[in-house]
Amino acid sequence: MATLDRKVIYWHRELPPFHAEAIGEHTLEAVSMRVPGTLAHRDELWERCYADLMTNVSAELAQEVSRLGGHYAHVLSESVDSKHNDVANEAWLHGSFRYVVYRQPAKV
Secondary structure, rough: OOOOOOOOOOEEOOOOOOOOOOEEEEEEEEEOOOOEEOOOOOOHHHHHHHHHHHHHHHHHHHHHHHHOOOOEEEEEEEEEEEEEOOOOOOEEEEEEEEEEEEOOOOOO
């Protein structure tokens, strides 16, 4: 199970522990909170949405690692796009993250 006292998610160039065994590659999709779809304060809104997206992804990845019987996730790639709903005048971010789940090797 994933615990708060050890690192579970390794991003891009960070590598999981050397002896960890890969058990599968997966993709996770997540979204950020929705914000007013205005051009005012655009950079601030992007940063808020991106921070929220990354918080959501980190929580979901930790849950998926545990659910899949692993101990670590190594995020290989991410793709983040902005979305907009003209009717509701809302904007948000959608991300797709490709990752590998690893487990600690069985003790001999």
